Amino acid sequence: MGDVTEQTQTAGAAADDFVVRMAGVGVRRGRTELLSGLDWQVELDERWVILGANGAGKTTLLRLAAAEMHPTTGVVDLLGERLGRVDVFELRPRIGFCTAALANRVPPDEVVRDVVVSAGYAVLGRWREEYDSLDHDRAMGLLGMLGIPHLADRRFGTLSEGERKRTLISRALMTDPEMLLLDEPAAGLDLGGREDLVARLSSLAMDPDAPATVLVTHHVEEIPPGFTHLLLLSDGAVVASGLLEDVLTSENLTKTFNQPLELERSGARYFARRAG
Numbered sequence: 334m335g336d337v338t339e340q341t342q343t344a345g346a347a348a349d350d351f352v353v354r355m356a357g358v359g360v361r362r363g364r365t366e367l368l369s370g371l372d373w374q375v376e377l378d379e380r381w382v383i384l385g386a387n388g389a390g391k392t393t394l395l396r397l398a399a400a401e402m403h404p405t406t407g408v409v410d411l412l413g414e415r416l417g418r419v420d421v422f423e424l425r426p427r428i429g430f431c432t433a434a435l436a437n438r439v440p441p442d443e444v445v446r447d448v449v450v451s452a453g454y455a456v457l458g459r460w461r462e463e464y465d466s467l468d469h470d471r472a473m474g475l476l477g478m479l480g481i482p483h484l485a486d487r488r489f490g491t492l493s494e495g496e497r498k499r500t501l502i503s504r505a506l507m508t509d510p511e512m513l514l515l516d517e518p519a520a521g522l523d524l525g526g527r528e529d530l531v532a533r534l535s536s537l538a539m540d541p542d543a544p545a546t547v548l549v550t551h552h553v554e555e556i557p558p559g560f561t562h563l564l565l566l567s568d569g570a571v572v573a574s575g576l577l578e579d580v581l582t583s584e585n586l587t588k589t590f591n592q593p594l595e596l597e598r599s600g601a602r603y604f605a606r607r608a609g
């Protein structure tokens with residue numbers, strides 16, 4: 334990592350402004366290094382994008398940030414608590430985590446509003462439990478914010494890919510988390526679905542009351558306006574990280590994806606293609 338990271342991440346931040354602090358983090362499975370020597374910090378008001386090729390280690394990094402796994406080496410502090418010293422079952426409700434793996438665990442016959450509301454109880458598939466009407470109001474508000482209030486009574490298994498993604502983002506926000514982690518939310522969406530989701534994530538990013546957010550993606554086209562920071566990962570190591578406008582360059586993309594790439598900017602959106 335270069336000067337960009339040091340300048341943009343540490344200036345003026347008090348210790349409790351950090352929602353994520355990772356230092357010297359490595360994750361090993363057998364002889365494979367999934368992550369190595371990774372330093373990364375996320376502050377309360379930041380919205381991060383993590384970008385990298387298939388197998389770069391993005392999901393592994395997000396699972397560390399979600400307290401779903403421990404590092405092999407180094408230190409991970411989340412919301413002021415150190416992994417290894419904290420009960421992860423107390424930490425996880427403070428973190429909204431939205432992944433394709435979660436989508437696969439939702440019973441297809443579960444009703445959409447219950448997929449959302451049950452997040453407060455950290456359960457899936459127990460939709461007959463009694464929930465408070467305030468919880469239902471909040472769930473309906475979140476489904477409205479994501480543009481799918483009309484689907485509240487549908488069964489999850491009948492939803493399209495994009496509708497499932499929006500349901501799970503609503504669920505991730507249900508507990509009013511201090512940090513929101515989104516793993517490839519636009520994967521599998523058609524062009525219209527992607528654009529709609531990017532616009533909604535952009536509104537969320539610009540909401541000062543929204544939690545610190547980390548979005549994993551493969552594509553610069555999916556970066557919602559309002560996201561502030563970028564971490565580029567390649568082979569389990571950081572290529573560059575810091576302010577989005579400093580880090581997102583043709584040169585850094587070329588290093589990250591190991592081929593000549595040209596970046597273009599149009600308004601607040603980005604596009605990339607092979608150079609030449």
Ligand SMILES: Nc1ncnc2c1ncn2[C@@H]1O[C@H](COP(=O)(O)OP(=O)(O)OP(=O)(O)O)[C@@H](O)[C@H]1O
Nearest residue numbers: 362363365367385386387388389390391392393394
């Ligand atoms: N338990 C494991 N044992 C060995 N290798 C693993 C294990 N889990 C993950 N890996 C490898 O670690 C690397 C990083 O995986 P990870 O899922 O974090 O990448 P990713 O950047 O999210 O990839 P993608 O974009 O394809 O989802 C991959 O090469 C993967 O095959």
